[in-house]
Amino acid sequence: MESQIQQIHQQLIDKKISCVDLVQEKLSALKENTHNTVNSLLSELALEQATKVDTKIANGENIGLLEGIPFGIKDVYMLQGTYATASSDLLKNYKSAYTATAIQKLLDAGAIPIVKENCDSFGHGSSSENTIFGAVKNAVNPELVGGGSSGGSAVNVAKDYTVFSIGGDTGGSVRQPAGYNNVYGLKPTYGRISRYGLMAYASSTDCVGPIATSVEDIRIVLNTMSGKDTKDQTTYTSESIEETSILDTTGIKTVGYFKNFIESEAIDTQIKEDFLASIEKIKAKGIQVKELDFFKSDILVSTYYTLAMAETASNLSRLDGTNYGDRIDDKDLKESYAVTRSEKFSEETKRRIVGGNQVLSQGFSDEIYLKGLALRDAISENFEKDFEEVDIILSPVTPSIPPKIGDSLKDPLAMYLSDAYTVGFSLGQLPTLTVPQGTQTGLQVTAAKNNDELVLKFANFLKDTI
Amino acid sequence: MSKIMTVDVLSSIKGAQPSEAVSKLFDVIKNAQTTNNNPFNNNHNNSVSLDNLREDEVIESSALEKQIIKDNFPKEKNGYLVVSKVIDA
Numbered sequence: 136m137e138s139q140i141q142q143i144h145q146q147l148i149d150k151k152i153s154c155v156d157l158v159q160e161k162l163s164a165l166k167e168n169t170h171n172t173v174n175s176l177l178s179e180l181a182l183e184q185a186t187k188v189d190t191k192i193a194n195g196e197n198i199g200l201l202e203g204i205p206f207g208i209k210d211v212y213m214l215q216g217t218y219a220t221a222s223s224d225l226l227k228n229y230k231s232a233y234t235a236t237a238i239q240k241l242l243d244a245g246a247i248p249i250v251k252e253n254c255d256s257f258g259h260g261s262s263s264e265n266t267i268f269g270a271v272k273n274a275v276n277p278e279l280v281g282g283g284s285s286g287g288s289a290v291n292v293a294k295d296y297t298v299f300s301i302g303g304d305t306g307g308s309v310r311q312p313a314g315y316n317n318v319y320g321l322k323p324t325y326g327r328i329s330r331y332g333l334m335a336y337a338s339s340t341d342c343v344g345p346i347a348t349s350v351e352d353i354r355i356v357l358n359t360m361s362g363k364d365t366k367d368q369t370t371y372t373s374e375s376i377e378e379t380s381i382l383d384t385t386g387i388k389t390v391g392y393f394k395n396f397i398e399s400e401a402i403d404t405q406i407k408e409d410f411l412a413s414i415e416k417i418k419a420k421g422i423q424v425k426e427l428d429f430f431k432s433d434i435l436v437s438t439y440y441t442l443a444m445a446e447t448a449s450n451l452s453r454l455d456g457t458n459y460g461d462r463i464d465d466k467d468l469k470e471s472y473a474v475t476r477s478e479k480f481s482e483e484t485k486r487r488i489v490g491g492n493q494v495l496s497q498g499f500s501d502e503i504y505l506k507g508l509a510l511r512d513a514i515s516e517n518f519e520k521d522f523e524e525v526d527i528i529l530s531p532v533t534p535s536i537p538p539k540i541g542d543s544l545k546d547p548l549a550m551y552l553s554d555a556y557t558v559g560f561s562l563g564q565l566p567t568l569t570v571p572q573g574t575q576t577g578l579q580v581t582a583a584k585n586n587d588e589l590v591l592k593f594a595n596f597l598k599d600t601i
Numbered sequence: 602m603s604k605i606m607t608v609d610v611l612s613s614i615k616g617a618q619p620s621e622a623v624s625k626l627f628d629v630i631k632n633a634q635t636t637n638n639n640p641f642n643n644n645h646n647n648s649v650s651l652d653n654l655r656e657d658e659v660i661e662s663s664a665l666e667k668q669i670i671k672d673n674f675p676k677e678k679n680g681y682l683v684v685s686k687v688i689d690a
Contacts, residue, residue, distance in 0.1 A: 216669065232662075232669040365655040437629035444623070448612065455613065457684060462675035464685055469613075471685040477615040485614050490623040492611040503627050509635045548622035 136378060138351035139298050144200050147192060154188040154203040158247060161205045165250050165296045170277065171269040172287035172296065174210040174251045175218045181205065181249045188245065201359060202245030207291045207300035209284075210251040211258060212238050213332035217248075221334050222266035223256040225460045225479035235332020236367070237301065237343045237360040244359050250297065253287030256481050257451065258305055258336040260284050261550050262543040263312070265483045270540045274316040279537040282312030285346065289316040292346045299347040299356055305336045306439050307532075307557025309344035313569040314532035314577035319594070320346045321353050324585050325564035326371050328357075329364035335450040337443035340561040350594045353568070354381060357587065376588045384596035387589070390414075390422055391525035393429040396556055401432065402534045406574045410531050413573040413601050417529075420600055427521055427528070430514055432555035438514065439558035440551055441494055441507035448491025451484070486547065511562050518563040522583040527593045530556050530579045532569050537576070566590045572601045 146152045158181050165173050188203035208214060211221050213231035220226045238248070255265040263271035263286025271281030274293035281290045285302030289312035292300050302309040304322040313320025321344050328343040335341060345356040354376055363372045392414065397407055418424050430438075456462030456475035463478055465471045480488070494504040521528060534555055543550040556579065560567040566587040569577045578597070582589040609617040662670075676683040 215665065229673055230669050232666045232673070368649045368653075368655070433629045434633055437626040437633075440623070440626050441630055452613075456675055459670075459673040460675065462685075464676075466686075468685040468687045472613045473609075473615050476613050477617075480614070485612070485617060486620045486623060488612050489608050489614065489617045489619060490627075492608050493619055493623075494627065496606070496608075496611060499627075503630050506630055506633065506635060510630070510633060513635060546622075547620070548625055551622065551626060 136351045136382070137349045138355070139348055140200060140204055140352050140355050143204060143298060144198075147188070147203050148198065150192065154185040154192070155182060157203070158182060158185040158205050158249060161249055161296055164294075165291070168294065168296060170272040170274065170281065170290050170294065172250075172253050172271055172281075172290045174220055174222060174253050174268050174287070176250055177214075177217060177248050180217070181247050184247045188247075199245050200355060201241065204246045204298050205249045206241065206246050207250045207252045207288055207297035208238060208248050209254050209288050209300070209302045211254060211303055211334040212301065214238055214248060214251070218251060219334070220251070220267075221257045222254050222268055223479070223481065223484070224267050225454055225456070225475070227267060228461065229459055233332065236329035236364045238332065240360050240362075241301070241356070250291065252285070252291060252300060255284035255286070255308075256484055257334065257447070258284040258303060258308055259447070259481070259483045259487055260543070261307070261311060261554055262538065263287060264540065264544055265481050272540065273537055276537075278539055280315070280540055280543065282315035282537060284308040284312075285320075285344075286312045288346050289313050289318055289320060292316070292318045292348060299345055299352055301356075302344050302346050303333055303336075304342045304344040304561070305340050306443060306561045307554050309342075309346060310532055310557050310567060310569040310579060311554070313346055313571070315537045317571040317577070318346055318348055319350060319353050319571065320344060320569045321357060321587075321590070322561070322567045323357060323361070323587050324566045326369045327373050327566075327585075327587060328360045329362070329367040329370050331364055331366035337446035338450065339442065339446060340439075340564070350381070350591055350598070351378065354378065354591055371585075373585070373587075376591060380588060381591045381595055384592050387526050387593055387596060388423060389425060389525040390417055390527045390529055391425045391427040391521060392529050394426040395429055395431060396530055399432060399534065399555075401552070401555070402531070403536060406531050406534065406536070406576065409574040410578070413578065414529070416601050425525055427525070429517065430559070432552070434510065435514070435559045435562070436551055436555055438507050438510045439554070439562055440490070441503055442511060442562075444487045444491035445495050445504055446491070448488045448495065451488055483547065514559060514562050518565060518583075526582065526589065528581040530581070531574050531576065532556060532579050533576045568594055570594050570597055572597055
């Protein structure tokens with residue numbers, strides 16, 4: 136099965152390449168790159184680890200599958216002793232005091248972190264332009280955005296600067312940049328991977344997600360990071376997904392798609408045509424395809440943003456420059472908080488914090504926030520009914536092709552609405568994978584909760600079908 | 602103090618105003634039809650059984666972790682960590 140991880144692993148044990156050379160080559164490519172994907176390079180740590188791997192191989196010791204594999208980390212994860220800036224001015228000098236569980240599991244497996252990657256500040260954005268490190272440029276066309284918020288991670292994988300990268304997906308932040316840069320990106324079922332050590336944006340939808348160039352690499356990294364963690368009590372125990380089990384695609388009988396996504400006036404004509412052509416190819420393989428009813432896009436986007444803003448207003452209230460972060464002193468504590476937050480948060484982050492406090496305040500919470508929660512429940516119920524009818528839901532990743540750099544910042548409402556096809560699955564906490572096929576920005580494959588295996592299985596089926 | 606707190610005070614952000622783009626999103630929610638308006642009357646909340654909670658115990662941080670936490674503190678003077686003045690003289 137196609138896998139860059141397997142391939143590099145074999146080259147390492149056959150001594151066709153050394154781990155130090157491999158890591159050095161990736162570090163140099165990252166350093167020279169002009170796509171603004173790098174917030175900080177982890178050169179010293181990475182080369183030290185690579186030397187250890189080479190010594191093991193030279194001594195005839197066995198190495199694990201991920202041992203010596205260079206990977207990237209979105210700059211919202213903790214990795215002890217390295218910068219964790221969230222691409223923000225407030226935390227530009229902040230160093231991680233501890234390591235995130237998901238990242239620790241990769242370190243334990245021997246994978247080598249080489250870069251902290253550029254993204255939208257605190258995950259607030261869909262284009263990776265809301266950052267102090269410069270807008271991330273698309274891997275295919277550098278005049279276009281890299282997508283977001285995990286833009287740096289997706290571009291690094293697409294350009295082969297990292298073998299895989301770990302992004303974070305709250306409303307589409309792994310799936311959309313994966314689609315914009317033609318790579319695979321998975322948002323697993325909520326709770327499958329621990330969020331401990333991931334800077335909280337909207338805690339009820341935040342997910343750790345791998346980005347890679349093959350389904351097999353996604354499977355390997357997902358298995359490594361999954362599992363119950365007492366430090367994140369929303370996690371659950373999951374079975375490892377076997378390679379053989381995702382190769383057998385005979386169990387998938389029915390696929391559904393949301394009629395209103397495709398009939399929407401907002402969808403790009405070419406994306407619509409390509410999506411429907413993909414559906415025909417699936418039908419030709421003997422799979423039954425059903426049209427499904429779903430909530431209107433504006434309801435999905437508004438529900439997601441209402442809840443996400445409320446949660447981020449609460450999560451980011453700790454960022455006041457007192458215990459950490461850049462502080463601007465003023466006449467007293469309250470003024471210091473206000474001046475620090477006013478000066479150090481970006482416009483988009485402030486917009487979301489203010490929106491969140493608006494909906495949580497008395498007089499607004501009933502008609503907006505609580506109603507948003509009720510709508511979220513209705514959306515989840517809709518999904519439960521759908522998965523009684525179909526095995527998989529297929530959707531485009533985005534209604535449009537990536538915008539030009541600069542356009543999203545001018546029109547925040549248009550940016551929010553561009554998340555129309557990804558946010559619903561976040562609210563439902565469902566496993567959803569972007570595959571770089573079918574439309575210019577890919578296809579999303581979704582299954583019922585905890586059925587991440589079926590998602591990978593269907594992605595394998597699509598590889599041979601479309 | 603007034604009982605009404607404006608969003609700039611609630612957010613600790615000077616001069617903050619509700620944004621037009623965000624207000625448009627909220628209008629959609631206000632006008633949406635829901636069959637169930639009680640978000641707490643459902644089974645979709647993530648929760649942990651009382652039997653499944655982790656032990657309530659203090660776990661000592663490593664010396665390195667403590668040092669990094671101190672290094673991250675914005676201001677230090679003569680070995681003390683300095684905070685803003687809380688009470689006016």
